[in-house]
Amino acid sequence: MRNVVLDASALLAMLNDEPGAERVAAVIERAVVSSVNFSEVVATLAEYGMEDEVIEKALVGLGLDVVAFDRDSAWTAGLLRPVTRHLGLSLGDRACLATGIRHGIPVFTTDRRWSELELGVAVELAR
Numbered sequence: 001m002r003n004v005v006l007d008a009s010a011l012l013a014m015l016n017d018e019p020g021a022e023r024v025a026a027v028i029e030r031a032v033v034s035s036v037n038f039s040e041v042v043a044t045l046a047e048y049g050m051e052d053e054v055i056e057k058a059l060v061g062l063g064l065d066v067v068a069f070d071r072d073s074a075w076t077a078g079l080l081r082p083v084t085r086h087l088g089l090s091l092g093d094r095a096c097l098a099t100g101i102r103h104g105i106p107v108f109t110t111d112r113r114w115s116e117l118e119l120g121v122a123v124e125l126a127r
Helices: 008-015 021-030 035-047 052-060 071-087 091-103 112-116
Strands: 004-006 031-034 065-067 107-109 123-125
Touching: 004 008, 004 021, 004 091, 008 021, 008 035, 008 107, 021 031, 021 107, 031 035, 031 091, 035 052, 035 065, 035 091, 071 091, 071 112, 091 107, 112 123
Parallel strands: 004 031, 004 107, 031 065, 107 123
Antiparallel strands: none
16 A cells, blocks of 8 residues: 655755655555656756666666656645745645645655655655
């Protein structure tokens, strides 16, 4: 059962074996990721200079369920802007939170600022 949403920062921490990687690895089999956050991870790995095929192999091998960023998710993420602006959250951050809100499951991130939010979605920190 998929019951946690990964933020791009959490997924990258695991892929790069950064602090928190073990905590992300422990939930990866039950995780989903927003298509926006998935794109962020692909972009970051490409900026590191990884070849397309290597990126694809690394991400496909994780067996992640990539959730479409549809109209309802876009609506929810848009409405989060005023209440998250003081923390400087990006569209990607809000896409992750919106996915958690819409699916009623916690979000997993490395961004400690998210723990200050009270949005009706649990925030779990990878580190």
